[in-house]
Amino acid sequence: MTVVAWLEQVVAMGTDRESIESARRLFPATEKLSYFNTAAVSLGSTILRDAYTNFVAEWTENGLNTTRAEQAGENARRSFAKIIGARAENIALIPSVSAAAGLIASQFGIAERGENVVIGEREYSSNHFPWRMLERKGYDIRQTPFRNGGLEPDDIAQRTDGGTILIAYSAVQSASGHRSDILGIADIAKQAGAMTFVDGSQMAGALPVAPYLDSIDVFATSDHKFLLNAVRGVGYCYIRKSLQRRLVPTNAGWKAGAVPLESFFGPEMRLSQTASRFDNSLNWLAAIGDEAALSLFDRFGIDTVFNRNAELVNLLRDRLAEIGQQPISLPPVNQSTIVAIPLDDTDPTTLLKHLKARDVVCRARDGNLRLAVHFYNNADDIDRLVGALKSC
Ligand SMILES: Cc1ncc(COP(=O)(O)O)c(C=O)c1O
Structure with missing residues (x-):
């Protein structure tokens, strides 16, 4: 739209x-x-304050209720999915945008001749530094200059070719508010056979994402801006279903298990069949906060x-x-x-x-x-x- x-x-x-x-x-x-x-x-919000206060009081009186906190994480995952028009099974719980970018960057091996990544020159560092690390593996990191405070598809197209493995950009630029042409960039990526990584920090909770979701491979955001939990601690990473099987959950721990609370020890490794196999261990307090903060979207x-x-x-x-x-x-x-x-x-x-x-x-x-x-x-x-x- x-x-x-x-x-x-x-x-x-x-x-x-x-x-x-x-x-x-x-x-x-x-x-x-x-x-x-x-x-x-x-x-x-008072909703957030009350959720934190009650949880800490309960923790102080009776010990930490980890099951309750894990459930809060699941409720937050569902609420976030609804806000961006996704299915909860395609959302991973991550600590930050840079962690999501790191997860994706870790998928790429040593570059073959001509392989490259296209990024924005003045992107927020969480969506810039992780890709720069790929220079060490031989990728050509092509930085696209900004026009009017953001990225224009024409400029991205000029730097994209058959060797482009990924195009990374912000849905909305932090410093200028420039909103990217997600559909235009998706077309360029499709022609090149490249993956798209979208930093959604300034879009999620502020503007509709649903109309664009089919044109995005990975969409990551933290919770502290328009998603209403300023102390942060939980982030969300939508991963297109067809892409999930191709990605290795390089950060997997117990939380990535099919049943996390039954996945503490080996020798088996039964990973979740959904995007939760890319989950990181939760900040439980933040999960309680996000559950409350995100409930406001449904409420209004x-x-x-x-x-x-x-x-x-x-x-x-x-x-x-x-x-x-x-x-x-x-x-x-x-x-x-x-x-x-x-x-x-x-x-x-x-x-x-x-x-x-x-x-x-x-x-x-x-x-x-x-x-x-x-x-x-x-x-x-x-x-x-x-x-x-x-x-x-
Ligand atoms: C565009 C953008 N991306 C990402 C972030 C945050 O990144 P991270 O979650 O890695 O701290 C911010 C602000 O905090 C931002 O403005």
């Missing part, structure tokens, strides 16, 4: 205002802060969250235009829930201090003022931001 089609759907469906505005009340910091920093870490409706985000980002762009602030110019298909304004000569420290003094929270990234909206924002937040920017 293009952004234009998505926006048309938003207008057609409207937004369930009452329930989505009640969502804001679950994030107490919204009472005092206008928070535009979800692209770094999300706000905490996954599409309602996405629709609200579309509405908010449009409002943000309109209001910035009214005061003459010019974000990086991106066609609608490349827009996301992150809006980046080039800082040029503005000193980021002074600007962020000015905004913070007015209870507006955001970050500067890679030469841009980065503003991210999520469904707990509202028009008052945007008013406050605009007022603060005007008074600079």
